[in-house]
Amino acid sequence: VEEEKSVDLIRWVNKQRVLVLASRGITHRPRHLVQDLRILMPHSKKESKMDKKDRLETINEITELRHCNKSLYFEMRRHSDLYMWISATPAGPSAKFLVENIHTMDEMKLTGNCLKGSRPLLVFDKVFDDEDHLKVLKAMFRQTFGTPKGHPKSKAFIDHIMLFTVADRRIWFRNYQIVQPDPTLGMDPNGEPTLAEIGPRFVLNPFRIFSGSFYGATLWENPHYISPTAMRRNLRQKRSTKYSTKVK
């Protein structure tokens, strides 16, 4: 049972700090996505790009040097496939995802806006509570994307929502502004709000969960995951058999 009477609304207790970094050779769209996330996460710190030749464990050292306890690492492969690592440093766990369908905040159809540094309300799909691996991912997302109360760079008022929902065996991320009814337009100021999408959008295809931070035993792996290379190969094969079946 939560202690409801004595809620400290000011003090900074939950000191989550997230290191956000990308690999060298990241293309423009993922780079903008990383930038968008940095803007939305006042509790994050930035680091210069990682060389892909470096061992992943060196991220743990950098994370500790920068006094962070979480890290988000974006790695680009073959100039087309983006992977995201989310990790709790130093004890783990960590998880790896393929990032699909990226839309950044720059897009014109995303009309929402919110305060820079305001804390998001985190909305999770009910499905996250049903499976053990999703429970772990939920906790990691909450601690990484949520802004700690009382963080010096955070702002008062809660004017946006981050949605994490599961569909098609993937995790979909959306960020909406909470638009309160405008009394100057004759609306009831205590009425229900509406939402306007701010962006970015992305889809995480989970891949594997490790017990350590960027290393360790595999705790879960996705039986439905097909690597983008295999996907492209399948597509090519389908295209090639299309012709041979026609000829027959």
Add this chain to the structure above:
Amino acid sequence: DENVANGESKKVYKYDRAGLKEKLDELCTATEKHWVERLEVTVEKEEIEDIHDDFARETSFYNQALAGALQGQKHLEKYGVPHRRPADYYAEMVKTDAHMHKVRANLAAEKERVERSE
């Protein structure tokens, strides 16, 4: 539930439930025990028939997020957390004024185009 992704491989996929539970307990610290620290709500989603139908999918997401917003607001009000930004509160926003101006101009142009074609 060791499903096989593609017919030919018989690989066994790891699912260490005990290990996951242990890690979950390690992650959940006392510092985020109170709801005000977490700002987290859980909402069920309506079924999406076709994930590739952009409109149906986004509507489902919107409704889920809105239900979450309403649920969240109830909690915020219960604990007295200020959440409604006053109209005269000016501070730096995530998107710049110049960007928002462009968004509005684009929206207006779109609207005009639709009206003209009608």
